[in-house]
Amino acid sequence: MSVALSVEDLLEAYRTMRTIREFEDRLHVEFAKGGIPGFVHLYAGEEASATGVCMNLNDHDHIASNHRGHGHSIAKGVDVHGMMAEIFGKRTGTCRGKGGSMHIADFDRGMMGANGIVGGGPPLVCGAALAHKLRGTGGVAVAFFGDGASNQGTTFESMNLASVWKLPVVFVAENNGYAEATASKFSVACGDIATRAAAFGMPGVTVDGHDFFAVFEAMRIATERARRGDGPSLIECKLDRYYGHFEGDNQNYRGPDEVKNLRANKDCLQRFAKALTGDHGIAAESLAAIDRDVLALIEDAVAQALAAPNPEPADLLTDVYIKY
Amino acid sequence: MSVALSVEDLLEAYRTMRTIREFEDRLHVEFAKGGIPGFVHLYAGEEASATGVCMNLNDHDHIASNHRGHGHSIAKGVDVHGMMAEIFGKRTGTCRGKGGSMHIADFDRGMMGANGIVGGGPPLVCGAALAHKLRGTGGVAVAFFGDGASNQGTTFESMNLASVWKLPVVFVAENNGYAEATASKFSVACGDIATRAAAFGMPGVTVDGHDFFAVFEAMRIATERARRGDGPSLIECKLDRYYGHFEGDNQNYRGPDEVKNLRANKDCLQRFAKALTGDHGIAAESLAAIDRDVLALIEDAVAQALAAPNPEPADLLTDVYIKY
């Protein structure tokens, strides 16, 4: 790693990763209880990607996310209480209960929205990046998308447009091996998604998405390039999801013990914790303290979400320009 | 060249190229006279590409074309009289006057249609190729598209799909340097379109599209691969158009004398004729005879088109499933 992160940074990264994990694990439980409506796609297992990427960003930078957006949102600083309430559909939610898990957005944090449309986000970040460029803010915009989305025309077009316009964009392909029940081995004709960068005249790199440091470093380079005005980059994070495509998926398309082995051998949080307590000499108790904080936070977020009111009937007709 | 073409083949190729040239030159004149309605995009200058490609195909193979489709159609064997009548909007036209220049199709010749939508054709040929594959016909399907279309999401998706499904498709990118008034130097972020083949796990090659033999050979290899069941290929033909994007374009975005120089130094017909009368020992008179034939053919096609009737008013409501 060519840039030293401070202990505070590292602990913040740990807190973010732990918050995402706890948030998702808890949603898994709450969903099974029947309390959560709709489609819910969990990010557990992929925390190092969102965190390693967003640690390079500030509040003025932008991200656009996808259907699996909780991790990106948390890493970008969206309020966890608001998110939890939103996922429960409550009026106190980030989107006042009108969006749900697939549509969490917070423009004050530069979070342009999760997205129910695969490939919906990449064009949008080109626009955010264009705004940064025209205003000379030095800001960056990031598109998170999956291996499945890497085959969507909108994604390809956006890479070309960002390159042609030399936009400060970073394309982060989170390759978790599956798009629903279809393997990326089948759907991505060229194997590594990073290979596609050459088709758009930009640098591309594949990193181990379980390794916070690898993601952080790739993103550091890409972000610097973008802020310098040299244009977009593509980073492919190879990683794994721990739960099904959405809650309810029995994952019969995965190998026997696939997830068990991943959890045991590749877990990004364990690996990060080990690095912190090892190389970086951070006391295990510091991490344990964060774990307790996070647990309490999520506990509180769920309790508040459960207690929060539903939207008012009148909310049905607000936030759209006119009634008919 | 690794496969010897017979003299008959070469003369046929010459006839095709000359027919396209004559057809387009004449349309340029007729358009200026005001006799031709709508948007007309001429293929003159690019004849070696359509001809070199289609000489590798038979009537059972398919092509899908774009807005600049006259050359592809003629090379694929569509009747010149029908085409001319169609461009004039007459009832005797290939599409009974309902399609016009941008929508010439002839499924009996495997010509799936010109297309008014940039990037409309590549998905369609995946389907034709799929039909060939499932039926085991050994047939091939070809998508012709321009440098501009090479940036359209539908084109990228189709390349990936063809590769993933191992379809017998050949993608022929005709890079004439411009999409309307915008240079491919600007719009194609990676420079050569053939570079993009790697993003879809297929072979890609750039050839001199003014050189019939180069196009023919690249296509021969790609077609063999497709017929063998080894999947798609991408061929980029670098070539030039002699007229404007459409008739009426003043081409002020081109360099001074650009077209004049191209005509003088790079003309595919001159070059081909030279090779035939030189290396291949064909008598100049054989070519001159073809030239005369072709001239008479086009003359007759125009005369017949002008004399042909318009559609009947009742034709407005036919060929669509129901009237309201």
Added chain:
Amino acid sequence: MARKILFQDAIREALDQEMARDPSVIVMGEDVVGGTGAPGEMDAWGGVLGVTKGLYGKYGNRIMDTPISESAFVGAAVGAATCGMRPVVELMFIDFMGVCFDQIYNQAAKFRYMFGGKAQTPVVVRTMIGAGFRAAAQHSQCLYPMFTHVPGLKVVVPSSPYDAKGLLIQAIRDNDPVIFCEHKALYAMEGEVPEESYTIPFGEANVVREGKDVTVVALGRMVGFATKVADDLAKGGISCEVIDPRTTSPFDEDTVLESVENTGRLVVVDEASPRCGMAADIAALVAQKGFSFLEAPIEMVTAPHTPVPFNGVLEDLYIPGPAKIEAAIRKVKGYKG
């Protein structure tokens, strides 16, 4: 015909029977098999709600998983149709049409006309519609009015297992492109369905219930609501004729007009958005061609002109439900000119 099966099984049965009958029928879409390239089971999903499950075992490579590239694979289905296949392509949710609409309305829909009658495009696009799943604004739309607007497309909105099977078989055999809209909230509906193959012609409305006071035209999921309301109102002496057009294009004008001729009153119920929607389309038809029959204003009961909200309380208010239908019927019944 005593056998009862689910709506979603009726759809699978139609596909199965047509695939068995005609080797040119093929199926493609995202995870319509499931498991392609993966280490676990093949036919892992059979579609996101299991509708095509089991077909892979019977028909192998005639049912194909696709990358997430709707333009390419919908277009491939269209292209294959012009080359003699009869593809049934699944667009998982109709909401996703925005990434592939060109291949449907500019390509498939226009070929026959634009090519002077010399092309034929027998492709079926199966797709899920409708609200009620707490799936929010991008997974709950109806959108069939947009397809109905397009000359050259046929559009089907079945309301029962029986209709789903017969209309899907008709769609597959039809030589024009067909958009086949399956309401996700109907998948679990049970109904009588003959085992043998049968077709229901397009453009023939189903008079679900006869009546003399008010004509109620409803589509898809709304047919059940309207029938229930009609049953209830019958007890109170209001007799409703409930008509399910079954296909929005072609549309059976005659059945609707004849009914209004008898009743003089019309309520149109549609889950789609109101502006330029099916309710307006049907109301306008009657205002033009059946005006002299009308004894009361035409009432339209639709969703409000808003996106579909996530929260369940709001979503239930969004969906045109029995209460709103009943109110509309009472209103036109009570109208004194």
Added chain:
Amino acid sequence: MARKILFQDAIREALDQEMARDPSVIVMGEDVVGGTGAPGEMDAWGGVLGVTKGLYGKYGNRIMDTPISESAFVGAAVGAATCGMRPVVELMFIDFMGVCFDQIYNQAAKFRYMFGGKAQTPVVVRTMIGAGFRAAAQHSQCLYPMFTHVPGLKVVVPSSPYDAKGLLIQAIRDNDPVIFCEHKALYAMEGEVPEESYTIPFGEANVVREGKDVTVVALGRMVGFATKVADDLAKGGISCEVIDPRTTSPFDEDTVLESVENTGRLVVVDEASPRCGMAADIAALVAQKGFSFLEAPIEMVTAPHTPVPFNGVLEDLYIPGPAKIEAAIRKVKGYKG
């Protein structure tokens, strides 16, 4: 205000004045400059019909050529709008919406609602509509009914140079996504246009001509036809009120309903396809809310339910022209209930 300019110059002037006034206004699209990367002149085209010509010289990189990647650049305009810019993006022909529709109806249109009122998307999509150019089925459509169907979009269909300028300035200043439909056959229309900047509010119909016998509602190019017919019929003693809604969404219901209250008779003229189109939408509105005013069936004059043919004879038959409008007016006028 004696100055007369062309419709297309009125559009350029609106863009020019707004770009001068507000640095967040930017313009993008295919060849809206023309010549990017090429050896010849910059600003070579200024749009395919020259509408944006000259803006590059004044505003430099605030007007941008794009690759042919409508999803990406329309989406970029949408994204930039959510970040405080006011992009005006050109989709050359509305027919091309099929390759980028998702960014318009699932993204731009839904953000404000779906995000609980916390997003704002002030993007304008300028696009050419309409038949009459012998441009055939894929370059001649109207399609605004599809956009009108979508909650969250505003849709503008100007019919004169004056309206084009005022409505476009309004569109740019509006905080919601606006689809601005420019009929290509109107570009060469001349009309009085004030030099100074002005706005025309959305949802306010223009009563182009007052009258007492028949209300004629027409949009875009049809307004001119309807007015001409009304002028002719006036000589024969039939007095038509011609209403141009100007925006299809929001729609000025009141002006139409008040007019029908006075006339008792309605003809709706629209160039778009008939099914789920604007004519049906307006007819349905009146059949529901203005039924008691009606003394005759509502006549709809639209294109037939076919793609747009290439041949000029057929295309002229396709377009709803003065003869059909006149026949419809005479029909409703002559109706005896």
